Structure formats: structure tokens, C-alpha cells
Amino acid sequence: MTEELEAVDPQERFQSLLKTEKYRQRISQMAVAGRTSITVDFEDLYAFDQQLAEELLEKPDEYLRHANNAAYDQLRIEDPEYAEKLKVEAATIRIAKLLEITQLRKLGSDHIGKLVMVEGIVVRSTPVRPMVMHAAFKCKRCGEMATVNQTGQFMKAPFACGNPSCDAKGPFDFVQEESTFIDSQDIRIQERPEDLPPGQLPRTVNAKLVSNEIVDVARPGDHNSIVGVVRAFALARPGVGRLRTFSLYLDVNSIEVLGKEPETSLPSPEEEEKILELAKDPWIHRKIINSIAPSIYGYEHVKEAIMYLLFGGVGKTLPDITIRGEINSLLVGDPGTAKSQLLQYVARIAPRGLYTSGRGTTAAGLTAAVIREKGGGMTLEAGALVLADKGVACIDEMDKMRPEDRVAIHEAMEQHTVSVAKGGIVATLNARTAILAASNPSLGRYEPHRTVAENISLPVTILSRFDLIFVLRDVPNKDSDSKMSAHILEIHRRGLSPVESPISMDLLRKYITYAKSIKPILTQNATQRINDFYLAMRSASESEGSPVAITARQLESLVRITEARARVALRKEVTAEDAEAAIAIMKRSLEEVGIDMSSSKWDIDIIMTGRPKSMRDKLQVVLSALIELEKETGMVERTTLLNELEEKHKVPRSEAEHLIGQLLREGTIYEPREGYLKKT
Numbered sequence: 001m002t003e004e005l006e007a008v009d010p011q012e013r014f015q016s017l018l019k020t021e022k023y024r025q026r027i028s029q030m031a032v033a034g035r036t037s038i039t040v041d042f043e044d045l046y047a048f049d050q051q052l053a054e055e056l057l058e059k060p061d062e063y064l065r066h067a068n069n070a071a072y073d074q075l076r077i078e079d080p081e082y083a084e085k086l087k088v089e090a091a092t093i094r095i096a097k098l099l100e101i102t103q104l105r106k107l108g109s110d111h112i113g114k115l116v117m118v119e120g121i122v123v124r125s126t127p128v129r130p131m132v133m134h135a136a137f138k139c140k141r142c143g144e145m146a147t148v149n150q151t152g153q154f155m156k157a158p159f160a161c162g163n164p165s166c167d168a169k170g171p172f173d174f175v176q177e178e179s180t181f182i183d184s185q186d187i188r189i190q191e192r193p194e195d196l197p198p199g200q201l202p203r204t205v206n207a208k209l210v211s212n213e214i215v216d217v218a219r220p221g222d223h224n225s226i227v228g229v230v231r232a233f234a235l236a237r238p239g240v241g242r243l244r245t246f247s248l249y250l251d252v253n254s255i256e257v258l259g260k261e262p263e264t265s266l267p268s269p270e271e272e273e274k275i276l277e278l279a280k281d282p283w284i285h286r287k288i289i290n291s292i293a294p295s296i297y298g299y300e301h302v303k304e305a306i307m308y309l310l311f312g313g314v315g316k317t318l319p320d321i322t323i324r325g326e327i328n329s330l331l332v333g334d335p336g337t338a339k340s341q342l343l344q345y346v347a348r349i350a351p352r353g354l355y356t357s358g359r360g361t362t363a364a365g366l367t368a369a370v371i372r373e374k375g376g377g378m379t380l381e382a383g384a385l386v387l388a389d390k391g392v393a394c395i396d397e398m399d400k401m402r403p404e405d406r407v408a409i410h411e412a413m414e415q416h417t418v419s420v421a422k423g424g425i426v427a428t429l430n431a432r433t434a435i436l437a438a439s440n441p442s443l444g445r446y447e448p449h450r451t452v453a454e455n456i457s458l459p460v461t462i463l464s465r466f467d468l469i470f471v472l473r474d475v476p477n478k479d480s481d482s483k484m485s486a487h488i489l490e491i492h493r494r495g496l497s498p499v500e501s502p503i504s505m506d507l508l509r510k511y512i513t514y515a516k517s518i519k520p521i522l523t524q525n526a527t528q529r530i531n532d533f534y535l536a537m538r539s540a541s542e543s544e545g546s547p548v549a550i551t552a553r554q555l556e557s558l559v560r561i562t563e564a565r566a567r568v569a570l571r572k573e574v575t576a577e578d579a580e581a582a583i584a585i586m587k588r589s590l591e592e593v594g595i596d597m598s599s600s601k602w603d604i605d606i607i608m609t610g611r612p613k614s615m616r617d618k619l620q621v622v623l624s625a626l627i628e629l630e631k632e633t634g635m636v637e638r639t640t641l642l643n644e645l646e647e648k649h650k651v652p653r654s655e656a657e658h659l660i661g662q663l664l665r666e667g668t669i670y671e672p673r674e675g676y677l678k679k680t
Contacts, residue, residue, distance in 0.1 A: 010052060010063055014070035014093075017048045027075055030091075031082035037092035037213055038071055039254060042099060042227075056095070060115035060229045064253070067093040092211065094254035095227050104191045105203045107248055111230040118250070119225045119258070120189035122218045123204065124381050126373070128185045131210060136178030142166040145178065153233075184208065185215040189226065189250075207250040214255050220382040228252040267510040274507065275514050279570040285581075287502045288511075288568060293345040295497040296338045297487040298480070301588050305329050305468045306346055308585075309434050310392065310512050311567045313560030314519050315416075324416050326434035327560050328465060330398075332456050333472030334445050339438035343394040346436055349505060351513045352391025354384050358400040363408035366395075367418040370425055378423040385412045385431040392434045399439040399457045406462065409435070413465040437466075446473050467557035468585065471592040520566035522559070522574045529579035530558050554590075558582050621649050622659045626669060626679055635676040 017040070018027065026038050046053040056063040072091040076083040083091075098117035107116070136147050137158050144163040148156055161168045187209065191202040207226060209215050218224045228250035234242040267275060278284060285307070292303045308327055315325030331339050347353035356366070361384075364370075369381045385393050398406070412418055412431040419428045441447070442457035456463070463469065490498040503511065534555050561582035566574040625644050629636040641660070645651040651659070660677070663669045672678050 010066040011070045014067045018074040027078045039094045057115045117227045123190045124188040126186045128215045130181040131184040134180045136175040137172040183212045183215045184210045209252045223258040225256045227254045291501045291503040294499040294501045308564040311564045313563035327467045328435040329468045330466040331438045334474040337472040347394045350392035354388040355394045358397035363405040367408045370422040386429045388433045395437045398437040468589045515567045525576035526574045526579040
């Protein structure tokens with residue numbers, strides 16, 4: 001008797017759950033939204049009938065069939081017209097939010113045929129392709145039609161013609177118009193970096209989506225929670241048959257995107273109150289600077305720059321051009337100045353942050369890779385800068401990257417897109433990413449008497465795209481050294497940061513997310529301040545022969561920084577005070593990298609072209625002297641040129657040697673034979 005009851009039971013039990021108020025509402029909305037499925041929270045099912053919920057996890061195929069039938073029956077009661085329009089198989093139950101998450105690396109033979117929930121990042125997705133569910137076939141001899149329900153990977157034809165008088169074993173024609181199709185897509189899910197045990201490679205699992213409502217929900221780079229049935233299939237070898245080892249994949253029942261935009265983790269009402277309370281504090285900027293990596297001693301100006309970078313300016317989209325709002329910063333420093341620690345911290349605190357180190361990073365890994373699939377098609381796999389869209393990408397050891405890989409960052413830094421034209425795929429992906437990069441000086445230590453371009457082995461094209469560049473120098477100083485050592489020793493002694501962070505990391509992340517929704521507008525006062533500073537710096541460059549101090553790129557950087565500073569205080573308007581702070585930090589950055597050591601003048605050309613104007617002028621003098629002498633003798637003796645420069649142009653001999661050496665290295669002049677020079 002009990003067995004009979006159980007055989008009837010599941011469908012009725014499911015239907016009684018669907019008769020509750022919450023689900024009746026969901027079912028009545030199906031027709032309005034034109035959907036064919038209804039989502040059931042597993043918690044509700046577990047609270048309603050624990051045994052049914054456990055059976056569903058153990059035998060999902062059988063119990064989901066009962067659930068779908070129950071959903072269809074209930075739909076017929078709620079909305080008979082819509083139920084009539086749908087076919088019996090069309091009402092689907094989607095189970096969401098199981099009580100426990102199964103880790104990807106724990107999936108194994110025990111889980112085959114069970115319902116599980118996994119979380120991970122989508123790393124690859126195929127295009128959506130229609131898949132046949134009911135295939136209609138026509139007998140070529142008598143024209144009799146037959147339909148065959150399709151399962152498995154390959155299409156099956158009828159075994160024999162259904163017409164008794166014909167009974168032929170084939171051939172059959174597939175009739176596309178009479179068959180029913182459904183959308184399908186394959187995706188690959190990878191473990192989240194935070195779930196990785198130390199020293200392990202991230203595992204991946206393939207998932208199959210079959211339904212018009214769940215395909216294309218998840219795109220590469222999204223964090224997802226997926227509920228599905230674990231299945232195993234044997235790989236086949238041509239001519240040998242099927243292998244004994246099977247591969248696992250997920251037959252997806254429901255999919256939920258956990259975080260597409262960083263904005264999705266909005267603060268709760270209590271947290272919002274805290275955020276607004278914090279913003280009223282007149283010293284909020286100082287508080288946030290002190291909350292950034294409190295265990296790292298000093299570097300107030302660098303932390304201030306990081307604060308601006310995290311909050312970002314406002315991007316402008318005009319009909320003809322787009323102007324980026326994100327701020328890019330570069331830290332150049334001696335070894336042991338905590339650059340990597342700062343970068344790691346920023347990647348953790350940014351609502352969407354990624355950390356990568358230069359040596360093992362390639363252009364495809366940063367931008368996008370085009371990969372050939374087994375089927376022969378090409379798919380696009382997103383790289384770090386695309387995955388960090390609307391977030392922060394921290395690139396450590398940027399100087400160690402191969403030059404051909406570094407070129408890939410140019411476009412992402414200024415245009416905020418990544419373009420790919422490869423293997424028949426032509427695409428432009430968004431990479432609205434703020435970049436925080438760190439680099440070591442090319443000579444091991446930063447040489448103050450050399451220019452930035454000589455100190456950093458980065459091309460000028462990249463340097464000019466950074467809004468702020470800071471040099472972290474390790475200079476012995478009794479006072480600061482004693483404070484630093486006390487700070488570090490205190491950390492080791494207590495195992496805690498000696499400085500208490502005024503704002504907790506979690507709240508700071510929510511604060512940044514909240515602030516990003518504010519779009520501050522420049523006021524007249526702020527515009528005036530920036531304008532005055534820019535014009536004053538430019539007018540210093542007007543006299544003939546003096547260096548250019550600042551360009552339009554720095555002007556745009558100033559605007560971005562002022563907007564970011566207003567955002568930190570959650571203000572709708574940018575004040576003159578914000579402009580002053582932006583000018584101060586811009587000056588600090590230019591002082592560190594944009595000063596020509598030989599004349600102590602500001603010179604933006606150091607960042608833009610790699611050498612100050614004074615240097616270019618001297619090289620020009622050497623070249624013109626060489627060309628003059630060449631007219632007389634064809635080849636110029638080195639000593640003759642040195643004497644000429646010393647007597648006529650008052651260039652000291654040692655400096656002239658240095659300049660000639662530089663021109664030789666660049667290939668502007670060459671030595672046809674020992675001791676003689678000629679222009680190339």
C-alpha cells in the first residue's frame with residue numbers, strides 16, 4: 001500500500017507546494033512574461049517536505065519530471081489558455097539556491113546523476129546553437145511521417161517505417177519544418193581564485209545549457225551559481241571504441257549570475273546610513289587614505305593617488321569621442337619599497353580587482369585570446385583587462401614584460417577597449433579598467449641624475465598614458481628609518497597592524513561601490529583653478545627654447561582627479577578645494593618625473609618623448625656640426641669633431657663624448673671605420 005502511495009505521491013506533493021501563495025503568483029506571471037519555466041527555491045521545498053527535497057537531490061531526473069508535470073497541471077488551473085498554447089513538456093521547474101555548495105574540485109564519481117550546486121567564473125562560452133528535441137522523418141518509399149524523441153549527442157533516425165504495408169528499414173529524410181528545436185550552449189566554469197587551495201591549479205568543468213531561457217545569461221568573466229545534474233560521458237576514439245575513463249559535465253537546471261557589475265553588491269540600509277554618516281566627516285579623505293593598506297608605513301601621497309584611482313573620475317561619451325574616467329597610476333621604486341604589497345591590497349579592496357605579474361603575462365592573457373575549438377570553430381576567451389572591466393587591474397613588474405606583449409595595453413589604457421582581429425573573429429571588447437602598475441628601475445636602483453625614461457625600461461608611449469607617476473626611493477634617513485623599523489618590528493611582534501584602520505575593508509569596498517554612482521559636476525571655481533594652473537605652466541614654456549611643462553593629457557588627468565576627490569566625499573559638485581588637491585598631487589608627480597636635471601626646469605617631454613628639451617638641443621648641435629664638417633671631408637675624424645664642438649659651440653669634451661655615444665647607440669650616426677664618424 002505504501003509503495004503505491006509513494007508512486008502517486010511526488011507529483012501531488014510538488015503540486016501542493018505550487019498551490020501556496022508565493023508560487024501561485026509566480027505561475028500567474030509566466031504568461032505575462034512569456035516564460036516557460038518557474039523557479040523554486042530549494043529552501044522552500046525543504047521546509048515544505050524534507051523527504052521530497054532529499055529524494056530530488058538523489059534522483060533528480062525522475063523527480064524533476066514529476067515536478068514539471070505538477071507545474072503544468074497547476075498552470076492549467078491558473079491560466080488554461082496559456083497552458084494550451086504551451087506543450088506538456090514546456091513547463092519547467094528550475095531549482096535554485098541549494099542548501100550547500102559543492103566545490104568544483106570535489107566533483108567526482110559519487111556525484112554522477114545527483115543534483116548539485118557549484119559556484120565559479122565562466123571562462124568560455126560557445127555561440128548559441130539550436131538543438132533538435134523531436135525530429136520528424138519521412139520515409140522515401142511511401143512518404144509516411146514519423147517523429148523520434150532525441151537524446152544523446154547524435155541524431156537517431158527511426159528503426160523502420162511505421163506504415164505496415166511498407167515496413168522499410170530506410171532511407172528516411174529529415175523534415176526540418178515538422179521538428180521542434182531548442183537553444184543550447186556549452187560553457188566552461190572555473191573555480192573562483194579565492195576558493196583555491198594554495199599551490200593548486202584552478203579546476204574547470206563544462207556545463208551544458210539547454211533552454212531558451214538560460215542560454216546567454218552568463219558571459220565570460222561573470223561569477224555564477226549553477227544548479228545541475230552531474231553526468232558522465234565516455235570519450236570515443238575512432239576505430240577503437242569508447243574509453244573506460246569518463247568525463248564529467250553538468251546538465252544545467254538553473255543558473256544565477258552572482259556578480260556581473262561591481263554595483264550588484266549594494267549596501268544594506270544600515271550600511272548606507274554608515275556610509276552617509278562617514279561622508280559628512282570633513283576629514284573623510286584623510287580617513288580613507290589611512291584605511292588603505294594601514295600595515296604599510298608612510299607613502300601618504302601614493303595612498304592618496306590609490307584612493308583617487310579606486311574612486312575614479314566620470315567618463316564622458318560624446319557623439320564623436322569617448323573620454324575615459326578611470327585613472328592610471330605607475331609606481332617606480334627601488335626593491336623593497338612595498339610596491340607589490342600595495343598592488344595586492346588594491347586588487348583585494350577594489351569591488352572588481354585583478355592582480356597579474358609581468359613576467360608570466362602575455363598579450364593574449366591581458367586582452368583576449370582566440371582559441372580553436374574541437375569542432376573547428378573559433379571562440380574568444382577574455383583576458384585580465386576585459387575581466388576587470390569597470391574595476392582595477394594591478395600589473396606588477398611591468399618592466400619585465402616582453403615589449404610585444406606590452407603593446408597590447410596601449411589601447412586599453414587610453415581608449416578603454418580591446419580590439420581583436422584574428423582567425424575570422426573581428427571584435428571590440430570593453431575594458432574600462434583603471435590600471436595600477438609597478439616597475440623596477442632598469443639599473444636596479446633609481447638614479448636621480450638620470451631622466452625617468454632612462455631609469456625605467458618602459459616605452460614613452462606607455463609612460464605618457466599614466467595620469468600619475470610616483471618614484472618610491474629608498475633613501476637612508478635617520479628619522480624616518482627609525483619610525484619604519486619600529487612599525488615593521490611591531491607588526492612582527494604582535495602579528496597585528498600597529499595602526500588601526502579607521503574604516504573596515506568590507507565597508508570601504510561598499511563605500512567605493514556606493515560612490516561610483518555619483519557623477520560630480522565641475523563648478524566655475526574649480527574650472528578656474530585648473531585653467532589658471534594649466535595656463536601658468538604653459539606660459540612658462542612660451543619663451544623660445546624653453547621646455548614644454550604640461551600637455552592636454554595632464555589637463556584631462558587633473559579633471560579626472562578632481563572628480564574622484566569630490567566622489568570620495570559623495571559630493572555632487574567639484575569644489576575649488578578639490579582642484580587644489582589635484583593640482584598638488586599632479587605637481588608632486590611632475591616633480592618626481594618631469595624635471596630636467598640639467599636645468600632644473602619642468603619638462604613634460606621627459607615623459608612624452610623620453611628626453612628633455614635641453615638634451616635634444618645639444619644633440620642637434622652635435623649633429624649640425626658633424627654635417628658641416630662632412631661637407632668638407634666626407635668622413636669626419638672623431639677628434640676633429642670634438643675640437644670643433646669645444647672651440648665653436650662651447651660643449652665640454654666629456655659631455656660631447658657622451659652625446660656622440662648616445663647618437664651612435666641610436667644609430668643616427670655610425671663609424672665607417674675606427675675613429676671616423678658619418679651621419680647615417
